[in-house]
Amino acid sequence: MLDDRKLEVLGAVVVDYVQSREPVGSRALVERHRLDVSPATIRNDMAVLEEDGYLTQPHTSAGRIPTDKGYRLFVDKLASIKPLSGAERRAIGSFMQGAVGVDDVVARTARLLAQLTHQVAIVQYPAPAPAELRHIELVRLTAGHLLVIVIRATGEVDQRVAECPDMDEADVAVLRHSVNGVATGLTPASAVLELRRLLAALDPAGARRLAPVVEAIAEIAGASTSERVVVGGVPNLARFGVEYEAMIEPLLEAIEEQVVLLRLLGESACDKDGVYVRIGAENEYGPLRETSVVSSVYSSDSGPASLGVVGPTRMDYPSTMATVRAVARYVGRFLGAQTASGGDDEH
Amino acid sequence: MLDDRKLEVLGAVVVDYVQSREPVGSRALVERHRLDVSPATIRNDMAVLEEDGYLTQPHTSAGRIPTDKGYRLFVDKLASIKPLSGAERRAIGSFMQGAVGVDDVVARTARLLAQLTHQVAIVQYPAPAPAELRHIELVRLTAGHLLVIVIRATGEVDQRVAECPDMDEADVAVLRHSVNGVATGLTPASAVLELRRLLAALDPAGARRLAPVVEAIAEIAGASTSERVVVGGVPNLARFGVEYEAMIEPLLEAIEEQVVLLRLLGESACDKDGVYVRIGAENEYGPLRETSVVSSVYSSDSGPASLGVVGPTRMDYPSTMATVRAVARYVGRFLGAQTASGGDDEH
DNA sequence: GACTGGCACTCCAACCAGTCGAGTGCTAGA
DNA sequence: TCTAGCACTCGACTGGTTGGAGTGCCAGTC
Numbered sequence: 080m081l082d083d084r085k086l087e088v089l090g091a092v093v094v095d096y097v098q099s100r101e102p103v104g105s106r107a108l109v110e111r112h113r114l115d116v117s118p119a120t121i122r123n124d125m126a127v128l129e130e131d132g133y134l135t136q137p138h139t140s141a142g143r144i145p146t147d148k149g150y151r152l153f154v155d156k157l158a159s160i161k162p163l164s165g166a167e168r169r170a171i172g173s174f175m176q177g178a179v180g181v182d183d184v185v186a187r188t189a190r191l192l193a194q195l196t197h198q199v200a201i202v203q204y205p206a207p208a209p210a211e212l213r214h215i216e217l218v219r220l221t222a223g224h225l226l227v228i229v230i231r232a233t234g235e236v237d238q239r240v241a242e243c244p245d246m247d248e249a250d251v252a253v254l255r256h257s258v259n260g261v262a263t264g265l266t267p268a269s270a271v272l273e274l275r276r277l278l279a280a281l282d283p284a285g286a287r288r289l290a291p292v293v294e295a296i297a298e299i300a301g302a303s304t305s306e307r308v309v310v311g312g313v314p315n316l317a318r319f320g321v322e323y324e325a326m327i328e329p330l331l332e333a334i335e336e337q338v339v340l341l342r343l344l345g346e347s348a349c350d351k352d353g354v355y356v357r358i359g360a361e362n363e364y365g366p367l368r369e370t371s372v373v374s375s376v377y378s379s380d381s382g383p384a385s386l387g388v389v390g391p392t393r394m395d396y397p398s399t400m401a402t403v404r405a406v407a408r409y410v411g412r413f414l415g416a417q418t419a420s421g422g423d424d425e426h
Numbered sequence: 427m428l429d430d431r432k433l434e435v436l437g438a439v440v441v442d443y444v445q446s447r448e449p450v451g452s453r454a455l456v457e458r459h460r461l462d463v464s465p466a467t468i469r470n471d472m473a474v475l476e477e478d479g480y481l482t483q484p485h486t487s488a489g490r491i492p493t494d495k496g497y498r499l500f501v502d503k504l505a506s507i508k509p510l511s512g513a514e515r516r517a518i519g520s521f522m523q524g525a526v527g528v529d530d531v532v533a534r535t536a537r538l539l540a541q542l543t544h545q546v547a548i549v550q551y552p553a554p555a556p557a558e559l560r561h562i563e564l565v566r567l568t569a570g571h572l573l574v575i576v577i578r579a580t581g582e583v584d585q586r587v588a589e590c591p592d593m594d595e596a597d598v599a600v601l602r603h604s605v606n607g608v609a610t611g612l613t614p615a616s617a618v619l620e621l622r623r624l625l626a627a628l629d630p631a632g633a634r635r636l637a638p639v640v641e642a643i644a645e646i647a648g649a650s651t652s653e654r655v656v657v658g659g660v661p662n663l664a665r666f667g668v669e670y671e672a673m674i675e676p677l678l679e680a681i682e683e684q685v686v687l688l689r690l691l692g693e694s695a696c697d698k699d700g701v702y703v704r705i706g707a708e709n710e711y712g713p714l715r716e717t718s719v720v721s722s723v724y725s726s727d728s729g730p731a732s733l734g735v736v737g738p739t740r741m742d743y744p745s746t747m748a749t750v751r752a753v754a755r756y757v758g759r760f761l762g763a764q765t766a767s768g769g770d771d772e773h
Numbered sequence: 774g775a776c777t778g779g780c781a782c783t784c785c786a787a788c789c790a791g792t793c794g795a796g797t798g799c800t801a802g803a
Numbered sequence: 804t805c806t807a808g809c810a811c812t813c814g815a816c817t818g819g820t821t822g823g824a825g826t827g828c829c830a831g832t833c
Binding site: 179180182183194213214216218220223224226227230232233234236238240311312313314316317318327328331334335 | 462527528529530560561563565567568570573575577579580581585587659660661663664665674675678679681682694
């Protein structure tokens with residue numbers, strides 16, 4: 080069983096190791112942490128912690144380093160989320176100052192997170208607002224392809240290519256006019272409904288032209304969660320340290336394959352004050368088994384989306400968690416919605 | 427003076443070093459390259475080449491490696507651009523098959539280049555076509571900000587935020603209607619002209635509202651060269667090798683700061699068969715002084731744009747150059763314009 | 774004059790042994 | 804239950820040795 084002191088020892092090992100990047104021994108521990116016992120006692124405690132899988136030794140007669148399980152316990156039981164420093168709070172404010180529009184906010188957030196945490200930041204776009212459609216534009220790309228561009232009242236723009244029977248410019252103009260006549264001003268959902276009704280009333284030739292367009296609009300309308308992410312601070316990963324060198328290729332792969340990032344952020348159930356931490360092998364994308372993900376959920380007026388950072392398992396969890404949480408809340412406020420939880424990072 | 431054999435030796439050193447990544451000595455050279463002279467002769471040649479700055483030694487009694495100057499001579503005088511293999515030609519075809527729209531073509535090109543060269547690929551977007559404007563949408567973002575969205579007949583979409591005096595939705599609708607009435611169907615240039623004329627005829631209050639919008643449209647229209655690039659194959663840079671480890675952070679920085687990439691591609695005067703090579707310190711962005719850039723220009727129907735790859739100075743120039751050239755031509759054909767030079771990569 | 778064979782020299786990489794010190798595990802005692 | 808002490812382990816570092824790859828140079832040959 081783990082008594083209080085053993086937990087304290089684990090915490091101290093984590094803190095020291097994160098700082099020094101070197102296995103930490105019993106003597107150094109008592110010296111740096113005012114534990115009022117002798118090194119030998121600590122050794123016994125560490126032996127127990129190792130037996131239980133919270134610590135490990137790179138080799139006999141070296142100090143101990145935390146395992147994934149050790150970090151997990153640390154994060155769950157021991158880490159009190161540090162309040163942000165004034166400088167950090169100010170940085171957030173000045174970074175986001177004057178941000179206009181979703182694109183801008185998301186881009187700045189990514190840079191901000193990366194800069195504050197010195198890690199790789201990932202920000203998911205908020206789901207498109209269910210705001211009414213402003214305009215639909217059809218552009219003839221090639222003989223069989225029509226580009227469907229949808230603009231919402233919030234300024235969000237979506238595109239999709241529809242495969243249609245060939246039409247000349249005049250046909251396209253007619254189509255555009257009728258689509259806009261029906262859909263403009265409606266919410267995406269009801270626009271699709273109305274368009275389907277129109278489709279049913281059309282002669283077969285007209286229907287064959289319109290159908291793919293309606294399909295494209297339906298797809299755009301149906302994408303309830305955004306699948307776009309923005310990444311910031313990629314250069315930071317060059318500084319993770321030599322132990323993590325093997326990680327940079329997989330991580331770059333993941334960044335190139337944005338799908339993986341979405342999956343990483345995706346399951347952000349929030350366990351601790353709205354921050355979710357996945358340590359090492361806990362995140363199920365194999366190649367990233369030596370990195371941790373700290374993420375949170377922010378709310379925009381069109382629903383929740385995720386944001387977070389990816390870094391080495393040996394990271395400063397308390398501050399990273401604090402930063403991620405603070406940024407998530409700030410962005411939530413910026414994008415016009417209230418976060419559910421209280422604002423206890425504010426004092 | 428450099429006689430033929432010395433040039434041959436230089437070429438052989440480059441080829442061997444690129445392949446083996448290790449300093450190459452005189453004996454290995456004669457063995458691998460059927461030079462019908464003794465190692466001692468080669469040694470003399472290499473001494474001269476070193477004196478002239480084409481080769482260098484990591485330390486006495488090690489083999490030689492090429493300097494930037496050596497690579498330069500190799501590329502200029504010695505490298506005959508390899509014809510592509512059938513597999514590569516087929517890869518290009520199948521990769522680009524069914525690409526629709528500029529976005530798609532550019533994205534696929536980046537991936538294709540990265541995959542064929544195993545390096546980091548950079549593709550500049552073609553300049554927006556001077557095609558007529560299809561639609562202009564104005565969206566009220568905040569009290570003082572209007573988002574101006576411009577759609578061209580080619581399907582290209584541009585956005586810009588304009589700072590306007592506050593308006594309600596009705597005002598915006600009026601504005602949108604009048605802007606579209608004037609500008610739709612015109613080329614960007616004449617649209618701006620007409621809008622300025624309209625502006626002059628307006629009462630001061632109306633002019634104050636319209637002016638920033640016209641300004642935004644003018645900016646969009648005025649951007650004659652695209653400033654967007656797409657990057658592919660970033661994970662490849664993890665495989666450049668240990669000597670280039672110091673390069674990955676600067677390169678990632680450059681990729682994050684897209685401006686640097688544009689500058690890298692920007693000055694692609696074409697010297698050899700339409701491919702431009704910058705070796706090591708030749709490219710003026712300091713931190714990249716150990717990487718080479720191989721770029722080319724492709725032509726879209728709206729003018730030329732650049733594309734290329736970034737890799738270690740120790741790269742296989744002949745095949746990289748061949749690949750870059752071939753892809754540039756292929757993309758040029760795909761985006762609807764003819765390349766100026768003949769198609770001698772086709773045999 | 775150009776090339777070659779031979780030889781002395783340099784320098785790195787690898788190996789080995791020895792030492793040092795940090796850190797552990799264990800045990801006896803408070 | 805904690806502590807002090809001691810023997811032990813093992814990596815990091817040091818210095819010396821060796822082998823080999825590669826050079827530079829020189830005298831000799833065509």
